[in-house]
Amino acid sequence: MKPIPLDGRARAVWNAILFWLLAEWAIGPQVDKGVAALGKAWHLGNGLTSANIALGEFESLVIALGLTAIFGYFEGRRFDSYGLPIAQAFGRRFWEGLGVGVVWAGLVALLMIALGGMRLAGFALQGPALLWSALAWFGANVLVGVGEEAWFRGYLLQTLRKGIGFWSAAIVLSLWFTAEHYFFKTGENVWDCISLFAFGMLICFTVLRTGSLWFGVGLHVAFDYMQLFVIGTRNGAQVPVGHLLNVSFPGPAWINGGVLGTEASVLMYPLFVLVFAYVAWRFPAPKQKAA
Template sequence: MKKFFMRGGRLRAGWRIALYLIASLIVTIVGSLGVGLLVGLTIGAALANQGVPNTEISARIQTMFTHLFDFPLLALSFQGARVLLGLGLIWLFRRWIDKREFRALGFQLTNGWWKEFGAGFVFILAMWVMIFALTLLTGAAQISEVGPSLNFAAILGALAFGLGFNLLVGIIEEADARGYILQNLAEGIRFAPAVIISSAYFAFLHRLNPGAGWGSTIGIFFAGITLAMGYYLTQRLWFSIGMHAAWNFAEGPVFGFLVSGLDMGGLFKINVTGPEWLMGGAFGPEAGALAVGVEVAAMMILIWFARRKKGTLVNAGKN
């Protein structure tokens, strides 16, 4: 019976992942409620000190929470809390359940880590320049305005916020999906099926986003494979974090599209006229054939590099 649960003096990979998913769900729910309550009370107290009536305070707080990206500091606070709670949970599991070092997931700060991050960022930024050009050339979208209603300083501030916010998103989502889930799966099964399962998990998480459907699930699934190839190439997460941050940053804050159903604003104001199957509808281009096609091309490029470098995808991911 012990062998069913234990291997090499610790829980088997499947049990570790199951416990992690349960703990992650609890931390997400409790953390969201706790941070939301704390932020709401803080904002409410500040507004009350300014003499704002209680009835108006509730309305303002609700507006802030429902239009989060209109309040950059609030959005960064929530995302920062998500990163701290998520990384804290992963650290605890690595220390006490996995019995491995946290940094061995791919957070080593040895020589060249920032080059890996930069390479991933530039690679996906180039992909998005291609996607944007194709949307304009095919008439699927038109630019209606550049830098709408903002001066130069405000534009820089908006881009800085978009970059910072999506860098935080990249860190925690890569630590979760390509860090803990993928690498623990790869201990129990071969790397290739571990990539498939972890990418399906990544796609499932995005089913909770506004406008999600089967198109978005397919698109996010391929994104998961692409991001997994970044880890495979470098055996660290920095390349994948760079790709993830660049994808969200370019899609929303730069080119003005919806990012996984979320409106982050953008340097360009875009009028999308292409059909849903091509442009993704209410979820954004990630759910459309045009962006998914470019994404698959990026995935194949990375797989080609991975096979050229290592020859096979079946023995990677051991830690």
């Protein structure tokens, strides 16, 4: 990549700041009011349900893609050129990321069981209720994956990297991702924040190695689906409604994450290293051409 002139770098930073201000402080709060009214009109309540997750993440997706389209228009670029190319949507990179996410979350659960931090007692759902809940939670988590990646690491990562470099942009956006959860989610602690920051950096790394967000979207979808539907781990001190397994978490919080669930377990940390290693091995960095 050719060096970007100083004025181009400054413009990229200011564009990223403007995008963030509009999404986070101007448009977002106004749309929040409408979404809250919809939730009340539809009697969705305040529980950790697939419907509530889907509604909130659909809002994030619409705002992120809408702003990306507007900024892309003024920059002379397609809205899908900022990490989420339509041609690759839900293609092989997505499904590979999905598979890695399932294995990752499954290994965390198995380790929690082995160390006494999680106890399995059969299924909590059966019959039509199981099928409906499985589909509803999958749809909700697809919106989580696409919505959050478009919001945190779509336009902003592709633009900010032009201004301050890829890894500096990745650190800034991962800190923002962590702060969003820390300040707006019940009971967050330092262990969960470490996981959130590492997760943000991991997704950025997948963008660097694969060229798009679709592997990361699949990873995000699968990990959250495994947590919220399959395992039914707590999240923000709430238990997901309509989860698959009948589980309890009797062990210490450092093993099972306490009220924050899997994300805050120290068992996440060695598995982060393994997933980073897998991505580095599976998608080698392009070789530098000799001068």
